[in-house]
Structure formats: C-alpha cells, structure tokens
Amino acid sequence: MPITNSEFPITNSQLLITNQLINYTLHLADNTLILAQQNSEWCGHGPILEQDIAITNISLDLLGQARNFYQYAAELINQSTSQPINLLTSQPATEDTLAYLRDNREFRNCLLVEQENGDWAKTILRQFVFSNYQYLLYEKMQDSKDEALRAIAEKALKEVIYHLKWSSEWVIRLGDGTEESNQRINKAVIELWPYVDELFINAAYESALISNNISVDVASLKNLWMQKTKEIFAEATLGIPENIFAHKGGKQGMHTERLGYILAEMQFLQRAYPNSVW
Amino acid sequence: MSMQLHDFENSFQQKVDAEIKIEPKDWMPEAYRKTLIRQISQHAHSEIVGMLPEGNWISRAPSLKRKAILISKVQDEAGHGLYLYSSCETLGITREETINDLNSGKAKYSSIFNYPTLTWADMGAIGWLVDGAAILNQVMLCRTSYGPYARAMVRICKEESFHQRQGFDILLTLSRGTDAQKAMCQDAINRWWWPSLMMFGPKDSESTNTDQSMKWKIKRKTNDELRQQFIDMCAEQVKILNMHLPDKDLKWNTETQHYDFGEIDWSEFWNVVKGNGPCNKQRLEARRKAHEEGEWVREAAAAYAEKRKSRASAGNLEAA
Ligand SMILES: [Fe+2]
Ligand SMILES: [Fe+2]
Numbered sequence: 351m352p353i354t355n356s357e358f359p360i361t362n363s364q365l366l367i368t369n370q371l372i373n374y375t376l377h378l379a380d381n382t383l384i385l386a387q388q389n390s391e392w393c394g395h396g397p398i399l400e401q402d403i404a405i406t407n408i409s410l411d412l413l414g415q416a417r418n419f420y421q422y423a424a425e426l427i428n429q430s431t432s433q434p435i436n437l438l439t440s441q442p443a444t445e446d447t448l449a450y451l452r453d454n455r456e457f458r459n460c461l462l463v464e465q466e467n468g469d470w471a472k473t474i475l476r477q478f479v480f481s482n483y484q485y486l487l488y489e490k491m492q493d494s495k496d497e498a499l500r501a502i503a504e505k506a507l508k509e510v511i512y513h514l515k516w517s518s519e520w521v522i523r524l525g526d527g528t529e530e531s532n533q534r535i536n537k538a539v540i541e542l543w544p545y546v547d548e549l550f551i552n553a554a555y556e557s558a559l560i561s562n563n564i565s566v567d568v569a570s571l572k573n574l575w576m577q578k579t580k581e582i583f584a585e586a587t588l589g590i591p592e593n594i595f596a597h598k599g600g601k602q603g604m605h606t607e608r609l610g611y612i613l614a615e616m617q618f619l620q621r622a623y624p625n626s627v628w
Numbered sequence: 629m630s631m632q633l634h635d636f637e638n639s640f641q642q643k644v645d646a647e648i649k650i651e652p653k654d655w656m657p658e659a660y661r662k663t664l665i666r667q668i669s670q671h672a673h674s675e676i677v678g679m680l681p682e683g684n685w686i687s688r689a690p691s692l693k694r695k696a697i698l699i700s701k702v703q704d705e706a707g708h709g710l711y712l713y714s715s716c717e718t719l720g721i722t723r724e725e726t727i728n729d730l731n732s733g734k735a736k737y738s739s740i741f742n743y744p745t746l747t748w749a750d751m752g753a754i755g756w757l758v759d760g761a762a763i764l765n766q767v768m769l770c771r772t773s774y775g776p777y778a779r780a781m782v783r784i785c786k787e788e789s790f791h792q793r794q795g796f797d798i799l800l801t802l803s804r805g806t807d808a809q810k811a812m813c814q815d816a817i818n819r820w821w822w823p824s825l826m827m828f829g830p831k832d833s834e835s836t837n838t839d840q841s842m843k844w845k846i847k848r849k850t851n852d853e854l855r856q857q858f859i860d861m862c863a864e865q866v867k868i869l870n871m872h873l874p875d876k877d878l879k880w881n882t883e884t885q886h887y888d889f890g891e892i893d894w895s896e897f898w899n900v901v902k903g904n905g906p907c908n909k910q911r912l913e914a915r916r917k918a919h920e921e922g923e924w925v926r927e928a929a930a931a932y933a934e935k936r937k938s939r940a941s942a943g944n945l946e947a948a
Pocket of ligand 2: 705759788791
C-alpha cells in the first residue's frame with residue numbers, strides 16, 4: 351500500500367523519509383517502554399508508600415507515551431510498501447507486535463534507560479537525567495511538522511513536567527539529605543554519567559529528519575539540559591563529572607547485555623504462546 | 629463497673645443502633661477501638677501485601693494494554709492501603725507502628741495473598757475471585773459503624789468494581805482463546821476457587837468475633853452469609869466463561885434458593901494462617917526488604933525536611 355494518496359507518485363526520497371520516520375518513532379517508543387518497564391519493578395517495593403505510587407505513576411505515563419508512539423509507528427509501517435522491520439508474522443504491525451516481537455538488535459532505545467534500577471538513588475537519577483532530556487525534547491517537538499508526533503508530545507509534555515519536578519526534588523533531597531544518601535546519589539552519578547552523552551548525539555534517523563522539521567535536533571538540547579542539571583545539582587550539593595568516557599550505540603541497536611534479559615521477561619508470553627489474543 | 633462508664637456504653641450502643649456513625653473524637657469502648665485497629669490494619673496490610681502476587685506479573689503482562697491495566701490496578705491497591713492506614717491513625721496508632729506490626733509478623737493480612745501466581749491466568753482469577761470476594765466484604769463495610777472506616781470503604785469500592793471487571797475480562801479472553809489458554813484459565817480457577825471461599829473467614833459456628841462485631845455493627849453480615857452470596861454469584865458467572873468451579877457438590881438448591889457447595893478444607897486455611905502457606909515467607913520477606921532498603925531514603929527525606937525548616941526559620945530571623 352502506498353504511503354501517499356495515489357495521485358502523488360511515491361518518490362524514493364519519500365520512502366526514505368518514511369523509513370526514517372518509522373525508525374525515529376520506534377526510537378521514541380522504545381525509550382519510553384523500556385524505562386516504563388524498569389520503573390514498574392518498584393511497584394509494591396518502594397521505600398515509602400506515597401513514592402511507590404509516584405514512581406508507578408511515572409511508569410504508567412511512560413507506558414502510555416510508548417503506546418502512542420508504537421501505534422503511530424504501526425500505522426506508518428502498515429501504510430508503507432517497504433518493511434524495514436523484521437516481523438515474525440505477516441500480520442499487520444500493531445503496538446504489541448512492535449513491543450513484543452522485535453529482538454534486542456531492533457530496539458532503538460538509548461542505553462541510559464536500560465541501565466538497571468539499582469537503589470532508589472540510581473532510579474531517581476536515571477529519571478532526572480531522562481526527564482530533563484525528555485522535557486526539552488517534547489517541548490521542541492511541538493513545532494514538528496509531523497502532526498502525530500506533535501500531538502503525542504503535546505499531551506506527554508504535561509506529564510513530563512511533573513516527572514522532572516518530582517525527580518529534581520528527589521535529587522536535591524538525596525544530595526542534601528544524609529551522608530549516606532549523598533554518597534549513594536554520587537555513586538549513581540558516576541555510574542550513569544557514561545550514558546548521558548548518547549542522548550544528545552543525533553542518530554541517522556534523527557539527522558535525516560531535522561531539515562524537514564520532523565525530528566528534534568537533540569544536539570541542540572544539550573546546553574539547556576546542562577543548565578538545568580547544574581542548577582539542580584548545585585542545590586543538591588552534587589558535582590558534575592568531567593571527562594567521562596561516553597558509551598553509545600543503543601539508538602542504533604547496539605545494546606548492553608541487560609536489554610536481552612529485559613526483553614526475555616517482557617516478551618515471554620507472546621513468544622511462548624504465539625498467535626494468541628490476550 | 630462505675631455508673632459513668634455504664635452510661636457511656638449505653639449511649640454508645642444507642643448511637644450504633646440508631647445508625648449514627650462513631651467518629652474519632654467520640655467516646656468508644658476500648659474493645660471496640662481495639663477490634664477496629666486490628667481489623668482496619670489487617671485490611672490495610674492485605675492491600676499492601678496484595679500488591680505482591682499481582683505485581684509479580686507486571687513485567688510479563690502479555691500486551692501493553694494489559695500491562696497498563698495491571699499496573700494501575702496494583703497501584704490502586706497501594707492507594708487503598710494509604711486510605712486505610714490513615715483511618716487507622718484516627719484510632720490513635722501511627723502508620724509506622726502499624727507497619728512495624730506487619731513486618732514483625734505480629735499483624736495478620738488476608739491469607740489469600742500467600743498463594744503463588746503461576747500463570748498469567750492468575751491475574752484474571754485474582755481479579756474475578758479475590759477482588760470479587762473482597763468487594764462483597766467491602767460493600768458491607770461501607771455501612772460499618774466507624775465513620776472514617778466507612779468513608780474509606782466508599783472510596784475503595786468505587787475502584788474495586790473495575791478490578792473485578794478487568795480480571796473477568798482477562799479470563800473471558802483466555803476462555804475464547806487457544807486450547808493452551810483455555811487450560812490456563814481453568815487451572816487458575818481450580819487453584820483460586822477454594823482459597824477465595826476461605827477469604828470470608830471461618831464458619832459462623834467457629835468464628836469467635838462475629839457476635840460482638842455484629843452488635844457493634846462493625847460487621848453487618850456474617851461470614852457464612854457473605855460466602856453464600858459469593859458462591860451464588862460465581863456459580864452463575866462461571867457459565868459465561870464456559871469453565872467450571874472445582875466443586876463436584878456445587879448444585880442449585882430450589883428449596884433454599886442458593887447453591888449447595890462442598891466441604892471447605894479448613895485445615896488448609898489454618899495452616900496458611902499459621903504461616904505455612906506456599907508464599908507466607910516470600911511475601912513477608914518482600915515487605916521487610918522494601919522497608920529495610922527504604923530506611924535510608926526515609927532518613928534522607930526527614931533530614932532534608934529538617935534542614936529546610938531550620939534554614940527557613942533562620943531566613944525569617946534575618947528578615948526580622
Ligand atoms: Fe483494594
Ligand atoms: Fe482490588
């Protein structure tokens with residue numbers, strides 16, 4: 351099925367754009383799904399009942415965003431003549447085939463979100479780093495020429511504003527709390543910092559869509575991100591590490607070993623009982 | 629007993645009989661307060677421990693939609709725990725004390741949560757049967773004599789019907805699925821049916837607290853009445869699923885206009901209550917672990933709040 355109305359012949363460049371848009375949308379979806387999946391592990395195990403509810407709420411918000419992105423990606427895939435994704439079945443793509451039937455190398459999430467939960471400090475810091483980025487991303491995405499992305503970002507921004515506020519407050523609370531909490535959040539900073547830079551390096555699918563104002567140029571977000579981080583870290587009495595080697599590759603499908611386990615668990619039922627309705 | 633105490637007790641009972649809610653500042657018999665603390669805290673713990681068996685499947689939910697529904701369901705239970713801990717606090721016991729009693733093993737919670745969740749169908753069976761049984765109890769408690777408890781129940785009941793519906797929907801989908809899914813569905817019903825019946829507590833003839841609780845209108849229906857109501861309901865609903873309840877004695881009785889049912893294995897019930905259920909250890913350990921590992925977080929939050937307070941008052945001094 352062609353991607354445009356039949357009166358417009360499909361050009362190669364349009365196809366290329368669609369492919370990149372599919373990749374880009376999947377990247378946005380994978381980021382939010384993997385973080386949602388990880389945060390949800392706290393449900394029932396949080397340090398304080400109210401905070402158990404809060405982190406679970408964030409998980410739910412992210413999952414909702416993931417579903418919106420996957421649904422859009424599925425729509426694009428089903429309309430497209432080329433199938434850039436290896437689907438196990440010839441069935442049309444759905445949010446679930448995309449989440450449950452792609453393997454490790456096809457996921458395009460950044461490495462940050464697949465880093466393990468660790469203690470409360472690490473989970474908090476991961477959330478702060480990500481929400482700070484996501485806030486800037488979604489804010490810019492409201493100017494995207496792609497209507498669907500714009501709509502998803504607009505709705506999600508309200509949620510992310512809260513995530514950023516909540517995680518900022520916790521970074522400050524832990525940094526300026528007790529000696530132990532300060533040590534723990536410092537340790538989290540050291541552990542997570544190698545995964546910060548990847549957020550701000552455009553993948554091919556991001557670069558390709560910048561000129562037509564579809565994607566957000568993530569490189570342009572870094573300064574604002576750093577400004578906010580400095581502000582919060584100052585209040586939290588935390589230092590910002592320098593000269594840390596940056597790991598990347600997640601956005602291109604080169605992940606850490608952990609993602610395989612996350613997917614194995616998440617995809618278990620769909621894999622064990624193929625072609626079933628749940 | 630002094631004349632005065634006797635008068636208090638009389639006017640208390642008159643209020644209860646007149647369906648006037650008892651409020652935290654009202655005089656109440658010490659035994660009434662104790663019974664309520666025991667019951668409400670047990671109820672709160674059940675909500676919190678109850679998050680574990682279902683939380684066990686959040687990471688493996690088979691579709692994104694089911695995952696979202698399950699997360700918000702389990703999160704609701706955390707909210708119920710919060711409401712109930714707060715209504716317990718109105719009786720003069722802090723949340724911390726109450727939670728300590730759970731972690732030390734002193735306080736009980738519903739034994740149903742000491743059973744394992746082995747397959748996805750268990751998410752359906754829990755919603756349908758466990759939340760279903762809980763709802764009957766909780767609907768009754770909306771009219772309980774203690775005001776804060778009754779009001780907490782009204783809020784909780786609003787959310788509970790969604791819990792039962794999503795559970796039944798999981799089973800309905802499985803029951804219309806592949807053979808493997810149908811088998812999974814029946815297996816879950818087989819495992820959860822009898823423990824669900826035990827949720828209503830011992831038979832009236834064996835129950836020690838029922839009479840007094842009924843007189844105080846803490847309870848408004850007996851264990852056996854609620855259990856029968858539940859069985860009558862489920863025996864009909866299971867037909868929609870094309871499944872059966874694992875009781876060969878289950879039969880409609882035209883005389884009583886209720887379903888007759890088989891003997892409940894009370895030795896199993898008491899065994900689980902005593903701590904010998906399949907998951908008693910794991911559940912309590914999970915709660916303790918969360919509490920212990922959260923200790924430094926709570927300390928940090930308290931320390932930071934303290935710092936802020938003293939900074940604010942120092943700021944006020946400067947301004948003055
Ligand atoms: Fe509940
Ligand atoms: Fe419930």
